[in-house]
Amino acid sequence: MSAYLPALSVFAAALATAIPWGLPAGATFILPMLLMAMVFCWRTLPDTAFPVYLALLLGLLTDILSGGPLGFWALMALIAANAGERAPSPGDSQDRNRLWLVWAGVAVSIGVLSWLLGSLYFLRWIDAWPIALGVGVSILLFPVVLRGVVRIKRGRFRHKLYRGLT
Amino acid sequence: MRGDHSPFKPRPRRSWRAPGELLNFALIFLCIVLLVLSRIGHAALTEARDSVVDMTAPLLEATSTPVMMARHAASQVGSYVGTFSEIDRLKVENEKLKQWEWRAKLAERNVAQLRALLNAVDEPALHFTTGNVIADARGPFLQSALINLGRDNGVRVGYAVINGDGLVGRTVEAGASVTRILLLNDLSSRVPVLVGHAGVRAIASGDNSAALRLDFLPEGALLHPGDEVFTSGSDGVLPRGLRVGVVTGSPGAYRIEPHADLSALDVVSVLFFDAPALTRTDPPTASLNRALSASSDDSKPPAPVPTGSVEQPEMTGAIKQAGTPGTPASESVAQTQR
Numbered sequence: 001m002s003a004y005l006p007a008l009s010v011f012a013a014a015l016a017t018a019i020p021w022g023l024p025a026g027a028t029f030i031l032p033m034l035l036m037a038m039v040f041c042w043r044t045l046p047d048t049a050f051p052v053y054l055a056l057l058l059g060l061l062t063d064i065l066s067g068g069p070l071g072f073w074a075l076m077a078l079i080a081a082n083a084g085e086r087a088p089s090p091g092d093s094q095d096r097n098r099l100w101l102v103w104a105g106v107a108v109s110i111g112v113l114s115w116l117l118g119s120l121y122f123l124r125w126i127d128a129w130p131i132a133l134g135v136g137v138s139i140l141l142f143p144v145v146l147r148g149v150v151r152i153k154r155g156r157f158r159h160k161l162y163r164g165l166t
Numbered sequence: 167m168r169g170d171h172s173p174f175k176p177r178p179r180r181s182w183r184a185p186g187e188l189l190n191f192a193l194i195f196l197c198i199v200l201l202v203l204s205r206i207g208h209a210a211l212t213e214a215r216d217s218v219v220d221m222t223a224p225l226l227e228a229t230s231t232p233v234m235m236a237r238h239a240a241s242q243v244g245s246y247v248g249t250f251s252e253i254d255r256l257k258v259e260n261e262k263l264k265q266w267e268w269r270a271k272l273a274e275r276n277v278a279q280l281r282a283l284l285n286a287v288d289e290p291a292l293h294f295t296t297g298n299v300i301a302d303a304r305g306p307f308l309q310s311a312l313i314n315l316g317r318d319n320g321v322r323v324g325y326a327v328i329n330g331d332g333l334v335g336r337t338v339e340a341g342a343s344v345t346r347i348l349l350l351n352d353l354s355s356r357v358p359v360l361v362g363h364a365g366v367r368a369i370a371s372g373d374n375s376a377a378l379r380l381d382f383l384p385e386g387a388l389l390h391p392g393d394e395v396f397t398s399g400s401d402g403v404l405p406r407g408l409r410v411g412v413v414t415g416s417p418g419a420y421r422i423e424p425h426a427d428l429s430a431l432d433v434v435s436v437l438f439f440d441a442p443a444l445t446r447t448d449p450p451t452a453s454l455n456r457a458l459s460a461s462s463d464d465s466k467p468p469a470p471v472p473t474g475s476v477e478q479p480e481m482t483g484a485i486k487q488a489g490t491p492g493t494p495a496s497e498s499v500a501q502t503q504r
Contacts, residue, residue: 015222019230020302020311022237022430025351025376028304052186056193060200064218065226067303067310067339067346070211071200078193118307121205122353126307127374 006042006050009152010058013038018065029114029134032062032073034145036080036110037138040103041149043084048153055081069121076110090146099146104139111135216341219312223344227300227314234298234432292405293438294328295319299431300344309352309374310335311431316343319436324403326437332409332425333357333397334434345436349428350378350410358400359410359422362393370395370410370422376429377414378422389413395422405439 017031039058042050059077063070083106090096111131118126138145203211245252280286297319301312315321317340325337327347335355339346348355355372361380366387371379383389393413399406411424 015225015229018226018301018303018312019233020237020299020431021233023302023304024429025304025309025374028309028374052190052193056197061218061222064215065222065301065303065312066308067312068308069201070204070215071197072307074200075194075197078190078197082190117201121201122307124353126353130374 003049014062026130029130030137033134033138037145040080040084041146044087046089103142107135220341294435296435309349311347326404329434334426358398360398380420
């Protein structure tokens, strides 16, 4: 499977993080964390090409659109991509639960690292609650993200089937 | 490497992955370098960021339009639901405003007489241009928004941005067609303000939450919840008298509730306020006169968005607008005159 479908879906999600949804000030970490969950999911799927440099580029795009420190979300995307590569593939429901657990660990790690890195960047302790909220929501919504990513991938398979028939 | 991950079974021996690991290391190192360069505010990075934002602007505008329309529709539905209670509230408010109108006219006349006696010099006119928010560029570390105005429209770094409710923030990056606004509640936002009738000087600081902190209050300053907060203009960047918000909280923990809903911005106006500090730090790349005269000089090409100008009132305090009447700028600038 070529990398364009994962890249395109993550690109669309990165754009969606910049759309003015009217979310409250404390909910700003949610959408980027869901984006990281998406990167993680794409990397766990077998027979899927989603190279780390693409994760870096899309993380950079998120940085640029959010106006935050350049390289921050790129670094987090790299961490999510590498963790996804080392995580078990979502085969049966037991695997999916295990993957959910792995994502919970990765999300908490990303959250803690974000808080430390953000505090170091701004030379003051930044508010941890928005980060904790983003991490919590991303853990809760992980099955939805995984299902969405799998659906996108299956859509690609349908295209293949269509081409095979024609 | 995917397969059986049971801790009780030996993992299969990994194949040689040095190139992949090396690439990972190089990319992580690149991210750290970018973070450091971003921290020190490297000019090349800023320019590159502006270019990318300019490139993605049409896409952002296209994707945000249906969302904005949906938000408008939702708010309209909400207003229809509460129409009757809203009418009652407006009737009461109208009665109060009539009394205030009479007081304001009286005060205006007095001010005009005093200014004439003092031979006071009129403040320079404030021009503005109005645009839409195309991206909600808020993250855990930055509260900002992108608007569809740029240097081509005469916008430069450091200009105040307002909407119908009050001050929203200031411009921090300006591309050709897109500008980033640093919102009032951003961690690095500091606005010198005057509080209440006594005009107590303080600094309104953002901390990424919805309300602003009120720092550097003089000792013994007497504030009351509900006191109006407006810009003092002492930074030489923002004009004096823009509405910011109202005081909330208790002594020792005063906060400012901004008038503008910073999480749901739609239409905003950029004030062309050229303070000396600005002209030193951000020399214009586009001809400012072109954008400012778009409403008055028909021989020049019109700006892509409605451009208006707000001028100092003479005796009546009326606001002259050459562009779109009733733009969000009008209310806040009206407060400036007061």
